[in-house]
Amino acid sequence: RQRGGTGDRTNAAVCYAGGTGAGQFGIMLRSTDGGESWNDEAFPTSAPPVASIGCGGADACIATTTSPNGQTQLFATNDGSTWSALPASLGLVNTVRCLDTTHCWGAGAEAWFSSDLGQSWTSIAPPQPPCPGGGICNANYSDLIDIEFTSDNDGYVVGGIQCGAAGGVPQCPGALFFTTDGGSSWTYWKGSLQLPFGWQIQCRSSRCLYVAQATAQTMVLDGSGSAWSTLQTIPGLMEALACTPSGSHCVLAGLSSRSGQPARRACA
Numbered sequence: 001r002q003r004g005g006t007g008d009r010t011n012a013a014v015c016y017a018g019g020t021g022a023g024q025f026g027i028m029l030r031s032t033d034g035g036e037s038w039n040d041e042a043f044p045t046s047a048p049p050v051a052s053i054g055c056g057g058a059d060a061c062i063a064t065t066t067s068p069n070g071q072t073q074l075f076a077t078n079d080g081s082t083w084s085a086l087p088a089s090l091g092l093v094n095t096v097r098c099l100d101t102t103h104c105w106g107a108g109a110e111a112w113f114s115s116d117l118g119q120s121w122t123s124i125a126p127p128q129p130p131c132p133g134g135g136i137c138n139a140n141y142s143d144l145i146d147i148e149f150t151s152d153n154d155g156y157v158v159g160g161i162q163c164g165a166a167g168g169v170p171q172c173p174g175a176l177f178f179t180t181d182g183g184s185s186w187t188y189w190k191g192s193l194q195l196p197f198g199w200q201i202q203c204r205s206s207r208c209l210y211v212a213q214a215t216a217q218t219m220v221l222d223g224s225g226s227a228w229s230t231l232q233t234i235p236g237l238m239e240a241l242a243c244t245p246s247g248s249h250c251v252l253a254g255l256s257s258r259s260g261q262p263a264r265r266a267c268a
């Protein structure tokens with residue numbers, strides 16, 4: 001489960017969009033007029049497709065790229081145009097998010113924090129259940145897909161347990177964790193285990209929208225901490241959630257299972 005491209009908006013005028021370009025390599029686009037026009041930036045020509053972008057300012061961003069074999073490489077820019085590879089090797093990174101240039105987080109095989117725009121990272125992985133004697137044990141998650149912090153201390157990370165879709169499995173178990181101390185400790189919302197795989201979360205102040213994906217439908221929940229309620233269950237796979245800075249309007253986009261065609265739903 002990985003994103004197929006992403007974008008970030010750093011202020012009212014500056015926006016970034018990344019994905020797959022010619023030859024199946026990464027491409028990075030930048031707009032300085034609120035999306036009216038876009039420039040193809042100097043992204044490394046041999047870089048894999050862009051999976052996620054997190055910006056700590058109009059000109060300071062981190063991008064994750066994912067190769068066909070699932071390997072992740074990180075890139076950063078300090079001028080908004082020139083991107084350079086970062087030295088960190090974290091394994092699989094699905095998503096990166098930043099509050100500013102000294103507060104960035106990543107989610108994938110685990111969770112990480114960076115205070116220097118991705119030059120170095122510290123693991124803040126949510127805990128797994130103890131496994132006495134080693135061997136094969138139950139886990140809370142095998143992959144984390146999205147991470148969201150509303151302050152230096154308050155944040156969420158979501159994902160779940162990969163189980164595959166063979167044999168008519170309707171959904172893989174989800175996982176949602178939240179922290180109030182910057183990831184030093186995490187609380188596991190056990191109710192997320194009964195929901196589909198956690199795909200995306202966006203928060204404004206203390207209120208969040210949580211998107212959970214099954215094999216043929218998507219659930220959208222509203223809440224915070226361990227208190228969540230289902231807003232809607234949508235046929236098909238909704239891949240992307242975007243909200244205005246105020247949170248007054250959000251758009252959810254993906255594929256409808258009825259038609260196989262792109263679908264978009266808006267909520268206020």
